[in-house]
Amino acid sequence: MSTYSEPGPIDAVIQGFDPTCRTIPLTAILPVRAIGKTVKTSHKYKQIAASIREIGLVEPPVVTPAARSPQIYLLLDGHLRVEVLRDLGAAEVECLISRDDEAFTYNKRINRLSPIQEQRMIAKAIERQVPKDKIARALDINVRSISRKMQMLDGICGEVTGLLKDKFCPLAVFDILRKMRPLRQIEASELMINANNFAVSYASAILTATPQSELVDAQTPKRLKGMTAEAIGRMERELARLQEATSSIQDTYGQDHLHLTVAKGYLGKLIGNERVARYLAQHQPEVLGEFRKIADMTSTLANEAA
Missing domain, CATH: 1.10.287 (Helix Hairpins)
Structure with missing residues (x-):
């Protein structure tokens, strides 16, 4: 017969970071990986630079003290942010201090912002009366793109928004889905997810294989350069069989x-x-x-x- 024993004391939780950020000179921060020459010409780098110029640093870099030189810090996360600050002539930066020198988590487990998440972020900023030109400068895009992103989900049913909320779909994919009726939008989204293919060409193929009755404009016949009505009909039947097999x-x-x-x-x-x-x-x-x-x-x- 088992006997009851009092639970032992709970060990204190070990914190992974210092409770407060620390301002560190940029000259005392050493990167753990090199920045390629082509990185500074990339859209991502320009977008980060525009954001920092417009609204400042949102997320502090993560550093940890070097084992042999406590006054030197190893940069675990935020290489592009620190490089942008150097290019902008900054002398110091506020950093989050990690108590572990492990950099794998920061650089390998990153959740990128999907188009739907970006659209919601822009919508919230506009609700808070942030000027569109300021948002455009922070994202390094033109004002016309802001308007297009705001209209991205017009005509898209809520189920599709939920399915694609964390998927990296080009804006043109939503333009294609908008031509379909809600149930067909859901089917098309599931096909793209199952195939892990969110390319515009694949979405266009699904649209081409969509029966006329499942299109928003059911009266206008589909036309595709280089394809006859018979070929389009075969595509519709083949895609229907493929969808049944996948299900x-x-x-x-x-x-x-x-x-x-x-x-x-x-x-x-x-x-x-x-x-x-x-x-x-x-x-x-x-x-x-x-x-x-x-x-x-x-x-x-x-x-x-x-």
């Missing part, structure tokens, strides 16, 4: 994957038996080879298992 696979994927995992483990134990392996090697070498391939699989995807 069927999704319904059974989890169960099939579980069965394959169990079978893989069983075959691994089976051929691990010396007597069984010897018998198969003598009488069924081809079967033994296939069993070993299955047992050695590290992924169910062909391109990863290779």
